[in-house]
Amino acid sequence: MFVHGIRVSGSMWGPVAALVNGHIAAPDLPGHGTRHTEPFTTNSAVEAILAAIDDVGGRAVLVGHSLGGFLAIATAGRHPDRVAALVAGGCTVRPRGGFLTAYRLMARLSASSPAVADRLSARGFRRALPGPIAEAMIAGGVRCAVMPEVVAAMSGLDPIADLRRYPGPVLLFNGARDPFRADERRFLAAAPNARLVLVPRRGHIGIMAETTTLAGLVATAAASVVPAP
Template identity: 40%
Template sequence: MVVQVVLVHGIRTSATMWRSQVAHLEGRGIPVHAIDLPGHGARMAETFTLEGAFATIDDAVTDAAARGPVLLAGHSMGGLLSVEYVGRENPPPVAGFIAASCTAIPRGLGLTTYRLLARGFDALPDRGMWLTNRVLDRTLPPETREDFGAGGYAFDTQDAALRSLSVLDLLAALRRIDVPLWFINGQYDQLRLNERLFVGVAQHAELIVVPRTSHLVSAMRPSVFNALLDVAIATIEQNARPERTPARSRPET
């Protein structure tokens, strides 16, 4: 059966952030579905809730699992939600998992500071988009520059989504994850704060740090991220192959 890929975006952005990955996978004939979480992208008018976010991920994974083994990949907030989802006590039908730019526990001073910064940007003229656009212009390559914001920015959802993340028990979830897991971080990503802890707690984790990238690792180095998707898919394909029973030797006559 063909590996099925489900992609979960980060906060403020939408499924469009994965355009490069979708094009790459479709070019390989790999079925892929990039979802919009509540309050984001095509669902901007909806209210974000953890229950709604988990239901969205589960619907996509369950649907994909009917056709083949599932590789789930999440970025930033989407990665944190996916850690909690894959690490449920009753494991969902996920055969492999990529957690990108999300090795930080969203609690305490770090989360409070992040929320304050987000509110500060939101209070600026044009909600800080002049600065956002300037940063993206300087850091993203032309082929992905428009993808990050093509589905719109979920300004009104951001604070509620950030606040909701504080209840996630990520370390307990990581301990329960029993499938191949890849942590992919940018070299200069601010969410590498608990990277060593995450890798140490997870059972089957590999850490990959992409040089010369920040938080938007999939958009800054799309060819590298796409190659890592290929590695994960190949691993799942290998694991899905039935083991051959060694042929019994014939008795000597």
């Protein structure tokens, strides 16, 4: 079960999901993609994730990047029985302090002229990623108007506490150049069954170009799953 990042949609995971065996879902979150008219809250996002998990059998390996990583961790902490294993990347920073302030400012600017911000975001993806990967990122639409709602919701998250509540296997991944890895050691310490994979020379967005590596991480997590009693 793949969870997408802020302002994009489930289509971003298409190139990775194509390399993964099994029943797969990559839903759009509220405020994004096909659900862009719906309000975004943490609760509505977690409910969307749970509904998608139901579609693949009621228990799943949960994979997320950036916003999707934060939400995957939140879902695992709240509903550990539904998450067979957790794979989360680009989200090992606490949504507090200067990080949140900078993100809030960026969100406010983006929402002030969303059509322009959508075009600039799409252009940025095309510059940062190989053609097919970039097109997958934007195929489901880019929706910068939702960013203030998302940032407001993120301010209420406590991913380290959520990790402490999740007893299953955890695989954290980051690009070595990703500023969102600032607190990765604290995240690792919170999850006794966690390990960290760093992808050399990749940043926050660029890591999505590593489709084979990411699919391999998902396969590794799936192989670690203990069947539910």
